[in-house]
Amino acid sequence: MxxxxxxxxxxxxxxxxxxxxxxxxxxxxxxxxxxxxxxxxxxxxxxxxxxxxxxxxxxAPKFDEFASRMLFTEAGLEQATRLRVAALHAGRFAGLRTDTDRPVRIVDLGCGIGGDAMAMAAIDLDVTAVDADEVTASVASYNLAPFPRASVVHSPAEDVNLDDFDAAWLDPARRTSGHNNTSRITRPEDYSPSLDWAFGLAQRMPVGVKLGPGHDRDLIPADAEAQWVSVDGQLVEMGLWFGALAREGIRRSALLLTATGAVEMTAEGDSDDAPVGELGSYVYEPDGAIIRARLIGDLARTLGAEMLSEGIAYLTAPTLVQTPFASAFRVLEVLPVDEKKLRLALQERRIGTLEIKKRGVDVDPAALRSRLKLKGPESATLILTRAAGHRVALLVERVR
Known part of the structure; x- marks a missing residue:
């Protein structure tokens, strides 16, 4: 626009x-x-x-019924926080306290179309939303108009006087400037504002920073709580929380939001992987938030499971334990890895529809599916991976 x-x-x-x-x-x-x-x-x-x-x-998938009363830019919608996740962000700020009876004053630096600021204002937090782009700031003003305790400022984040605020939320722009056809920025120093500036601000006040879920873990400050968030199985963000916004004793968190509620696994740091074990009757694929938070070892120990192979995010166990933190698959057969023999094995089983999952092997599932020339009325799932370092092809069925 x-x-x-x-x-x-x-x-x-x-x-x-x-x-x-x-x-x-x-x-x-x-x-x-x-x-x-x-x-x-x-x-x-x-x-x-x-x-x-x-x-x-x-x-609509991000903002539910509120979408029909909002304005958007293409780029702003792309980077906007889902309303359900924004509500969790706002909840962190709601727990802050000041030395006086006045409400906590929050500045949302890089507010985009105003999704996070809306969630904060909806629970009666005082929020000032700031964006460097004139059109985006105007769109945020429209979206925040129903909230009397929200205001919008058109300004670069670095130019805002922060003395009047108690805490800050930052969603640094990770795409090139503009409102349509933008491209992703990969270098943190090119974000707007830069991560160095954001992390410097965290030394002055409580700060939350939203980043992409694949952000380089080596760049996570030691004093930050890092939380990866998954919504209905889709990994959507990593949040870094500093000062009073970070929870005591927690430096790694995997938060899963599903249709039935929210579940979380936390730890003081990265967990040690479980040992590699024999292929059991079940294989578990951890949720992406568990994988990125490096809590696979902790999950394995709760399931009585072991690693299927070193460095690969599949677990295996002889018995089934229901968990919201991983998808479970019952192992039906170990099939040949050789492509020609695999094709014959699938033809014998009359499998015409095949879901292919892979980790630790260089395979293009779409290209392989085409080469297998599948025919038949049956459906199946194939896991291509390594077990104890060796390539395996596992015919499995998903445990619902």
Missing amino acids: ERTELVELLSPEGLRLLDSLPAYGTIDVVRAVSELRKAGHAAGLVAAALSQSRLRAKA
Whole structure:
């Protein structure tokens, strides 16, 4: 979204038009454009309204019913925190206390479209949202308008006077500038603001920092609590918490959010891996948050399991223990690793639909599936990995 589009959209006519549109997935866009133009709406306004309608539909998984009352940029939505996760961020700040009776004052530096600030304001925290991009700050202002204790400032994070705030939340921009077709930034020193600046701020006040889940673990400060968050099996972020926002005695955390609730595994640091054992009747695939937090060894010990092979994130055990922290698979057969023999084995079992999972082996599952020339009515799951250092092909069934 460009500035001129935003100005048009934020007019009374633009907002009425946007709110009058039916759900994006239910309309014929070409026909809608034609009808709206015939009704007298300017071409730019029609394009902006339909674009926002599309983004609102795309935002629904992150913002639920709130998406239908928000504005977005393409890049802002891409990096926005899911509302459910943002509520957990806000909960950390809600636990802070000041020396007076006044509410805790939080500054959200790099607020984007305002998702985290919305969650904070919704629980009556005083929050000032800051963004260096004019259009993004304007979008955040619109989204935060219903919350009287939230305000928005258009400014680089580094230029904000932080003396009036008790704590800070940072979601450094990890994409190139702009609102559409941006690309990912890989070097932390190029983030906006940079990580060195963010970590320096953490020496002055309680700070939370949102980063990508694949962020280099060697760059995690020793005094930070690092929490990896998984939503319905998808690893979505790593949060770093400093000062009073970090929990005592916890430096590694894996938090899993599912349809049935939240579960967490914590530790004072990386856990030691379990020993390598014999292939048992069950194989476990830990959730991505467990893997990134390096809590695989702790998980193994809770399951009575061992590593399937050194350095590979599969566990094995002779018996089944239900856990929310890993997917469990019952081992049906050990099949040949040789591709020709594997193809024959699958044909004999009339397997036409095959899920291929792999760790520790150089295999392209899509290309292999094509070469196997699968036919038949049966479905199966194949795990390609290593057991005690040797390649194995395991025919398994997922334990529901």
